[in-house]
Amino acid sequence: MEVTIKDVAKYAGVGVGTVSRVINNEKAVGKETRKKVLDAMEALNYSRNNMAFRLRKNETKIIALLVPVISHPFFAKLAYYVEDEASRFGYSVILVSSQQKVDKEIDIITKIKQREVDGAVFVTHYMHKEEELKGCPIVSIDRTFGERIPYVTSDNYDATKNAIKYMIEHGAKSVGFIGSKPLVGSEVMERERAYRDVMAEYGMTPHIVNEIIQHGEESLVVADFIEKYKDVDAVFVSGYTLSQFFYEEALSLGKKIPEELQIVSYDGIFKQWGISNITSVEQPIEEMARQVVRLLIKRIHNEETCQRTVLKTKFILGTTTK
Amino acid sequence: MEVTIKDVAKYAGVGVGTVSRVINNEKAVGKETRKKVLDAMEALNYSRNNMAFRLRKNETKIIALLVPVISHPFFAKLAYYVEDEASRFGYSVILVSSQQKVDKEIDIITKIKQREVDGAVFVTHYMHKEEELKGCPIVSIDRTFGERIPYVTSDNYDATKNAIKYMIEHGAKSVGFIGSKPLVGSEVMERERAYRDVMAEYGMTPHIVNEIIQHGEESLVVADFIEKYKDVDAVFVSGYTLSQFFYEEALSLGKKIPEELQIVSYDGIFKQWGISNITSVEQPIEEMARQVVRLLIKRIHNEETCQRTVLKTKFILGTTTK
DNA sequence: CTGAAAGCGCTTACAG
DNA sequence: CTGAAAGCGCTTACAG
Numbered sequence: 001m002e003v004t005i006k007d008v009a010k011y012a013g014v015g016v017g018t019v020s021r022v023i024n025n026e027k028a029v030g031k032e033t034r035k036k037v038l039d040a041m042e043a044l045n046y047s048r049n050n051m052a053f054r055l056r057k058n059e060t061k062i063i064a065l066l067v068p069v070i071s072h073p074f075f076a077k078l079a080y081y082v083e084d085e086a087s088r089f090g091y092s093v094i095l096v097s098s099q100q101k102v103d104k105e106i107d108i109i110t111k112i113k114q115r116e117v118d119g120a121v122f123v124t125h126y127m128h129k130e131e132e133l134k135g136c137p138i139v140s141i142d143r144t145f146g147e148r149i150p151y152v153t154s155d156n157y158d159a160t161k162n163a164i165k166y167m168i169e170h171g172a173k174s175v176g177f178i179g180s181k182p183l184v185g186s187e188v189m190e191r192e193r194a195y196r197d198v199m200a201e202y203g204m205t206p207h208i209v210n211e212i213i214q215h216g217e218e219s220l221v222v223a224d225f226i227e228k229y230k231d232v233d234a235v236f237v238s239g240y241t242l243s244q245f246f247y248e249e250a251l252s253l254g255k256k257i258p259e260e261l262q263i264v265s266y267d268g269i270f271k272q273w274g275i276s277n278i279t280s281v282e283q284p285i286e287e288m289a290r291q292v293v294r295l296l297i298k299r300i301h302n303e304e305t306c307q308r309t310v311l312k313t314k315f316i317l318g319t320t321t322k
Numbered sequence: 323m324e325v326t327i328k329d330v331a332k333y334a335g336v337g338v339g340t341v342s343r344v345i346n347n348e349k350a351v352g353k354e355t356r357k358k359v360l361d362a363m364e365a366l367n368y369s370r371n372n373m374a375f376r377l378r379k380n381e382t383k384i385i386a387l388l389v390p391v392i393s394h395p396f397f398a399k400l401a402y403y404v405e406d407e408a409s410r411f412g413y414s415v416i417l418v419s420s421q422q423k424v425d426k427e428i429d430i431i432t433k434i435k436q437r438e439v440d441g442a443v444f445v446t447h448y449m450h451k452e453e454e455l456k457g458c459p460i461v462s463i464d465r466t467f468g469e470r471i472p473y474v475t476s477d478n479y480d481a482t483k484n485a486i487k488y489m490i491e492h493g494a495k496s497v498g499f500i501g502s503k504p505l506v507g508s509e510v511m512e513r514e515r516a517y518r519d520v521m522a523e524y525g526m527t528p529h530i531v532n533e534i535i536q537h538g539e540e541s542l543v544v545a546d547f548i549e550k551y552k553d554v555d556a557v558f559v560s561g562y563t564l565s566q567f568f569y570e571e572a573l574s575l576g577k578k579i580p581e582e583l584q585i586v587s588y589d590g591i592f593k594q595w596g597i598s599n600i601t602s603v604e605q606p607i608e609e610m611a612r613q614v615v616r617l618l619i620k621r622i623h624n625e626e627t628c629q630r631t632v633l634k635t636k637f638i639l640g641t642t643t644k
Numbered sequence: 645c646t647g648a649a650a651g652c653g654c655t656t657a658c659a660g
Numbered sequence: 661c662t663g664a665a666a667g668c669g670c671t672t673a674c675a676g
Contacts, residue, residue, distance in 0.1 A: 004653055015663040020655055030661055047435040051377040052653035055668050060373065062384075062416070069402065076398035080391065080419055087418075092438070094384070095417040096409075097402055113369040115669095116414070326669055337647040342671055352645055374669035377652050437653095 003044045012040035023048055063296060064094045064108045064120040071097075074240045074267060074285070075123065078141075081289030082121065089297055091118070098124045100215065112136045119300045121292050122149075125182040137299040139292055144185040144308075150299065152291045152309040153187040156266075159281045159313040160194035163264040164236055166315070168202060170322040172234030172262055175199075176207035178225050178246065179238030183212060191238045191266060207232055218245040226253055234262040243267070243278050247320065263320040277318040284311050325366045334362035345370055385618060386416045386430045386442040393419075396562045396589060396607070397445065400463075403611030404443065411619055413440070420446045422537065434458045441622045443614050444471075447504040459621040461614055466507040466630075472621065474613045474631040475509040478588075481603045481635040482516035485586040486558055488637070490524060492644040494556030494584055497521075498529035500547050500568065501560035505534060513560045513588060529554055540567040548575055556584040565589070565600050569642065585642040599640040606633050 005023075009016040014033060021029050022037045029037075040046075054060055065082050067075035079095060086093045094117060098104040108120050109132060119137030133148065140151040167175055177195040182188050192210050199206045207229045213221055222245050225235075237243040243265030247257070255261045265280045291309055298305045327345075331338040336355060343351050344359045351359075362368075376382055387404050389397035401417060408415045416439060420426040427448050433439050441459030455470065462473040489497055499517040504510050514532050521528045529551045535543055544567050547557075559565040565587030569579070577583045587602045613631055620627045 002653090005655095006653080016654085017656075017664080018662060021662085024655085028661060033661075047432070049377075049653050050436040050438045051373065051380075051382065052668090053655080055371075055373040055377050055653085055670090056655050058373075058668075070392075070405070071395070071398045071402040073393070073395065073398070076393045076395070076401075079398075079417065080393040083392070083417055083419060084421075092416045092418075092433075094414045095401060095405055096414075097405060099406075110369070111414075114372045116372045324669095327671095328669080338670085339648080339672075340646060343646085346671085350645060355645075371669050374652090375671080377654090377669085378671050380652075 002049070003046050004049070005046075007044055008037065008040045008046050011044055012036045058115070059300075060115060060118050061090055062092045062094055062117045063293075063300075064096060064111060064117045065123070066096050066098055066105060066108055066120060067123045069097045069099060070095060072240060077285045078123065078289050081286045082293055085290040085293040089293070091293075091297070098126075102126045106132075109133065109136055109138075112138075119296050121296055125184050125186060137296060139296045139299060139305075141288060141292055142187045143182065144187060150295050150305045150307050150309070151187075152288050152295065152311060154281075154283045154288070154311050154313045156187050156190035157194045159315070160191040160236065160238075160266070161198055163266075163279075163281050163315060164195060164198045164234075167234040167236075167262045167264060167321060168198075168204075170262070174204065174207070174229075174232045175234040175236065176225065176229050176232040177210065177236050177238070178208075178222065178242065179210040180213040180218075180240075180242050181210045188238065191236070195236060210238070213239070213242070218242060219249055222246045222249040223253070226250060226255070233260060235264075237263060237265040239265075240267055243280070247278055258320050258322050262322060277320070279318040279321040280316050282314045282316050284313065287311050324371070325368050326371070327368075329366055330359065330362045330368050333366055334358045380437070381622075382437060382440050383412055384414045384416055384439045385615070385622075386418060386433060386439045387445070388418050388420055388427060388430055388442060389445045391419045391421060392417060394562060399607045400445065400611050403608045404615055407612040407615040411615070413615075413619070420448075424448045431455065431458055431460075434460075441618050443618055447506050447508060459618060461618045461621060461627075463610060463614055464509045465504065466509060472617050472627045472629050472631070473509075474610050474617065474633060476603075476605045476610070476633050476635045478509050478512035479516045481637070482513040482558065482560075482588065483520055485588075485601075485603050485637060486517060486520045486556075489556040489558075489584045489586060489643060490520075490526075492584070496526065496529070496551075496554045497556040497558065498547065498551050498554040499532065499558050499560070500530075500544065500564065501532040502535040502540075502562075502564050503532045510560065513558070517558060532560070535561070535564070540564060541571055544568045544571040545575070548572060548577070555582060557586075559585060559587040561587075562589055565602070569600055580642050580644050584644060599642070601640040601643040602638050604636045604638050606635065609633050 005016050005019050009019045018033060019037050022034050063086055065079060070076055070079060083093045096104055105124055105126050111117050122138060122140045125143055138149055140149050142153045143151060164175060196206055209225045237246050247263060250257060250261055263278055265278050267283055288311055295305050327338050327341050331341045340355060341359050344356050385408055387401060392398055392401060405415045418426055427446060430442050431454060444460060444462045447465055460471055462471050464475045465473060486497060518528055531547050559568050569585060572579060572583055585600055587600050589605060610633055617627050
């Protein structure tokens with residue numbers, strides 16, 4: 001059916017090896033011969049079968065990107081840059097939304113082992129036995145499980161500290177912390193630590209809710225928080241989606257922002273969609289994406305990589321702080 | 323290095339064919355033998371190499387999804403459901419953002435020909451010579467190029483008509499139409515036709531801007547429109563991103579919405595991000611995604627498909643209409 | 645029920 | 661510079 005290298009060889013009157021050589025642009029081919037082969041390829045409308053090619057080379061040139069859910073702006077943006085960077089190195093990217101299911105993570109590990117993809121970047125947060133991952137090129141964002149998974153992250157600790165200090169310097173008397181806690185070890189936990197440290201430094205009482213929040217429960221948790229800590233006049237919100245919920249809930253509960261309540265969130269992604277204008281610590285999504293891809297490609301080729309790459313965030317003033 | 327079917331066969335003391343049969347769960351294997359093989363696989367920690375498998379089967383079990391840009395909520399949502407549906411049929415999806423570059427579309431066609439993917443769904447709008455696509459399993463959303471590309475779309479004509487009539491019935495005296503025109507034949511063009519027909523029906527003068535709008539030019543085009551058609555008191559906005567721009571520009575130009583200016587847009591996607599609350603014709607993204615995937619899989623297997631699938635939209639009242 | 649062999653479409657030493 | 665052959669890791673008639 002499809003035209004193969006054999007057909008081209010026969011048509012051009014040469015051996016298949018020769019055809020292969022001109023396809024791969026090796027120089028060791030006579031000018032005459034090359035032309036004959038090229039003509040044959042043209043005439044037969046030949047395209048190389050990359051399944052065969054890759055079987056020989058033992059590489060798929062595909063990486064997987066696992067995010068919690070692609071329809072979230074943060075991950076969508078990340079996916080955009082991951083794909084862009086990957087394509088520069090000749091890789092395609094398979095996208096999978098974990099949808100809070102651990103199976104999806106396991107699926108990908110299986111895909112690596114079955115040579116469907118060369119490696120994966122995990123932005124999800126599930127548990128794994130170390131041994132399962134042995135020899136699998138995997139990199140991650142934020143999460144710190146095990147010693148063998150390199151990851152890129154942002155300066156969670158410093159950025160949080162600065163953001164909270166900013167609110168205090170602008171009049172906050174009592175500041176709270178609300179976050180959606182990741183399931184496994186993650187740099188994200190540094191935010192709570194930074195918060196506690198600032199509270200200690202200023203002799204203030206910490207008011208914290210930092211738990212695993214299921215999708216759909218956000219409003220509830222947020223309302224509880226606001227209810228419980230009535231005298232809090234500044235809040236640091238940690239979590240991709242949480243800040244939007246917090247902002248809206250606070251408004252609907254009649255809080256004046258920022259007069260009665262200042263808000264800073266980690267991840268200013270929403271601004272780009274014009275959704276709101278929350279003062280936020282903005283992660284360098286593009287840079288994170290590009291770095292993580294390059295990290296993965298190095299891992300695939302068994303090159304040395306840093307275990308931890310920290311990128312700088314930006315503090316972006318919105319309308320939710322004084 | 324990696325353990326192959328051969329190793330398993332040797333370890334179990336059987337032929338490779340037999341191993342293959344138990345991997346593929348064929349019944350024609352003795353109970354004893356099966357167990358021996360299973361044990362060997364376990365002991366050797368065998369995983370099938372799917373590159374080889376797929377070369378034999380001549381299918382990649384991968385489809386490509388080409389969208390203008392994945393970081394846009396509409397496409398992100400679409401991607402989410404495309405991936406979900408594809409995975410139900412055992413397919414992975416490679417994501418690519420065309421970024422307004424025609425090359426990306428050609429890249430994918432090449433990938434199909436080179437057997438890197440089994441087929442593709444195109445949500446982009448570029449030109450192609452018919453012949454290039456010959457034999458390539460491709461399906462599309464909205465666009466109508468050629469006879470050979472099946473597509474799914476929404477009831478553009480009817481929905482637009484109804485939306486415009488709604489505004490007229492609610493007091494609109496002069497209604498305008500602003501749209502971002504697609505590059506190639508697309509069902510999206512039906513919206514302008516519907517608009518013109520309603521105008522004719524009510525004896526109203528059409529005020530139309532429907533052109534190819536470059537990314538970044540939206541605000542300008544919108545401002546021009548509002549400037550030019552000062553007496554327009556209702557507008558139908560066509561285009562994924564345009565409505566948001568229109569809404570904000572109108573506000574910043576001091577228009578009272580909906581008192582002085584009613585707005586209806588095609589695609590209510592933004593609501594889900596809480597961005598705004600524009601009255602809109604909402605496309606059934608999930609259903610479109612699932613249908614388009616099933617269409618593609620049929621095409622891949624050379625089954626008969628409808629050329630055109632039309633899905634119903636919903637008219638969602640927001641705060642931009644009376 | 646099972647093994648030996650051919651073949652999927654490529655690449656790559658090995659000779660010449 | 662070039663061809664014949666082996667091999668990547670699988671599946672699948674073909675015999676038995």
